[in-house]
Amino acid sequence: MTSIDNKAFSRRDLLALVGKAAGGAAMYQAMTSLGFAAESGYTGPPKLDGARRGASVLILGAGLAGMVAALELRRAGYKVQILEYSGRAGGRCWTLRGGDVFAEMGGAVQRCEFAKGEYLNPGPWRIPYHHHAVLDYCKRLGVALEPFVQVNYNALVHSAKAYGGKPQRYRHVQSDFQGYVAELLGKAATQGNLDTALTREDKEKLLEGLRKWGALDAQMRYRESALTSDRRGYETDPGGGLMPLAKPSRPLELGDLLQSGLWRYIASGQEYEFQSTLFQPVGGMDMIAQAFQREVGSLIRYHAKVTKIAQDERGVTVTYTDDAHGGAVTQARADWCLCTIPLSVLSQLDVQVGDAMQQAINAVPYDASIKIGLQFKRRFWEEDEAIYGGISYTDLPITRISYPSTRYGAKGKSVLLGAYAFGPNAYEFTAMTPQERVRRAVEQGSQLHPQYAREFDNGIAVGWHRVPWSQGCYGLWTDESREKHYRNLCQIDGRIALAGEHASYIPAWQEGALLSALDAIERLHARAVS
């Protein structure tokens, strides 16, 4: 049993005792005051007591996993060094700003031309409220957060194959789909078709609930009215004085709506990871990387490209080319090693671990993805269309447009996320030159926003499978590969432990990187002091 299991168990014991002694309400109180109701395994930084004097840990990779491990291991008394492939700390916690240069595999080089204060987060861009570790470290390290707007009722949902290609408002599709579902179910219930599934009392409550939730009229119909316009919005909004009277809007026809497929976009904000309240760091995601770097930056050796990881019964030896010093082949040695190198890269290196871990390292392909940031001359989405933050969806290869959740109402140039695609769509984009990718994103986005052509300024496109140090976006586990390889990937092999989002059940999220690192160092520490 791991130490974290023990900790959770003893806390549960305590709660059971409280519950027995004082009843349910006191137990609930105790639970909430212990932060337990949050359903998270994270309860604060690990307590690593009793480290051996002089014990050392070599960390590979200065992403969030590597840096949080460095922070906590150093605090525990370990001698820590980090080797980082690139010239920057943060890994996929990365923000591109004006002046930044990005060279991708294949040789294309892009220089970011964004205006001051504008940015693109090529990697993570959102922090869910239940990502307790990320939020806690933001608080501890002084990273200011602001809400990330995921759902915007005034944003667009679009299919090139529906409504003649005319984008629809999210609020229209959301309200109409829900309303028609309520009407149809109400009809079925009223006609007695649910009588085997529901008691009479439950049916009455269901009808009452459907009416309210679906904005149905007294006859349980979803129809053009002030009632439905108070959900989907008006044709002409209510005004003041003797302005023109409000005019209700007309719901979409049920058949058209069903055939449009646009309903597929309306539940995204209900998913656990995208539910409000979501956050982003003020100024760009790499504010988190910078905050960690302020703490452990002195431990990082940049431009150190690991080629080999060897171990014996006394320690770990890592060979790397030191590109900061002419590519000299160099070695670093420590008692223990925490390796956070993405499996896409690690699987290409010479790593001295047992078969089980090696097979696990080889078992996880990486997803392809692309993000394209587009700078426009003005915030036309706000100024012309009252879209403040949030996401528009489309079945075009760009898949979505995300508007900035910051500096609402600001004048001047502004950057939005003009494409965020995975898999085949991502490969299709990266088959083009960066300039062509940007051009294509502008062309597709114009189908949602005709202002695109006139207002476009510049853009940048990051395909993760072209990023040299990650060669993919995140580890693509399946139920089968988890079953076979996950524990083998995470078990400490001799003196080597792995961490990163790939060594977590929260793939592609920073929380996965932090939790895997914290869990790994707790186990490394337990072994080191045993």
Added chain:
Amino acid sequence: MTSIDNKAFSRRDLLALVGKAAGGAAMYQAMTSLGFAAESGYTGPPKLDGARRGASVLILGAGLAGMVAALELRRAGYKVQILEYSGRAGGRCWTLRGGDVFAEMGGAVQRCEFAKGEYLNPGPWRIPYHHHAVLDYCKRLGVALEPFVQVNYNALVHSAKAYGGKPQRYRHVQSDFQGYVAELLGKAATQGNLDTALTREDKEKLLEGLRKWGALDAQMRYRESALTSDRRGYETDPGGGLMPLAKPSRPLELGDLLQSGLWRYIASGQEYEFQSTLFQPVGGMDMIAQAFQREVGSLIRYHAKVTKIAQDERGVTVTYTDDAHGGAVTQARADWCLCTIPLSVLSQLDVQVGDAMQQAINAVPYDASIKIGLQFKRRFWEEDEAIYGGISYTDLPITRISYPSTRYGAKGKSVLLGAYAFGPNAYEFTAMTPQERVRRAVEQGSQLHPQYAREFDNGIAVGWHRVPWSQGCYGLWTDESREKHYRNLCQIDGRIALAGEHASYIPAWQEGALLSALDAIERLHARAVS
């Protein structure tokens, strides 16, 4: 036809011409670039050209209606003066902070004891994305906005009569209600019960939509699983490394959920006025009042209590007691008068208008409402429960608890909205002393948050029907009273026009106050120059 009607008409003509000449896409482009797609009657400050030299307007009330009118009329060249009952500009656009003193009708005096930076907005507290006039003036006057979080999936919904009084998570009720609705409708559709209402093709799309939207499994069931936990959250969240495996959460039983009535709270964020993206001014709603005051403050005479409004064919004479000068009875005169005094007060004054307007003034009762701000020693809702902003709902008289949508993660004392009740609940609260109101709010809130008792610091309670200068919260129109009196209220009577939220179809909202004032001064100006 009013000037604003003319303007809208000519713009529509223009759009029709564009449409004929260039087809739909060009028309859509023209529409969006003219801001027309926003469905709003507001298209920017009115253009009031050709005011007569020396013409004057007396404005009664320095709320947002009065101040925006003063700003635009002065810009147009009018001589403007504002008489204000209280010692403060803003009216119901009002923020209470530490040190503020509030004396209510009946004599109770409360001193606000909030910590620095903390506040309560007793009146308006949210700005919808489609309140174009408020947002535009915020932009013009430099009022910084931040998102107001209405829906928080991790907040609570509570009924004293359901689940033994134990609060439920919003995400549980939202996900389960929607999931069961999808399951039930799927069942009805599969059993052929919708075959008269739907074509076979539509039924297939409906089933596909229900599965995705309701998080149903392949058998169209809503069941305990990773799938449903990706909506409602997990019993144990997914973790990193070898942390305990994720444990799905178990949905509420359908019968319990229906009988609980908690489904009544889950659609609130889908209402047009509460849809994301909502805003609030950074630092308190009265940042808007202060911004207007910076512009027109020099025109305001405070502590001027109007008792009589008389008019003749050449102008308007207003009698008031000048409480800034010992209560001297004083008169002010101007060519025109814009009166923004709430009808609850105006109906008690001697006003020389025709029968139609007088009857309209008398026809609108005002709603009672109360808000109670509670300061706690720390943000336990964030620290213990990961509730960042948003609203918890209850069927207790406090009706809801709204957590601050600002300074997330801040240390130290923090104020939340501990009660916001209308009608009978509001009267019940104000029948008590302010101290007792606060005590009662703490007691009720404890049923949602056991931390209340230990963390409570101080509170303040504002009942709008006890506020001397408004004597109610907002004008309570019915369809019948609108039909009979609304136009008579808004028509200019001789040289007097009325404005305020009561003279709008957006009651209780600042947008109603602004639009009614802008519409009224356009018509006053048209008459003044004719």
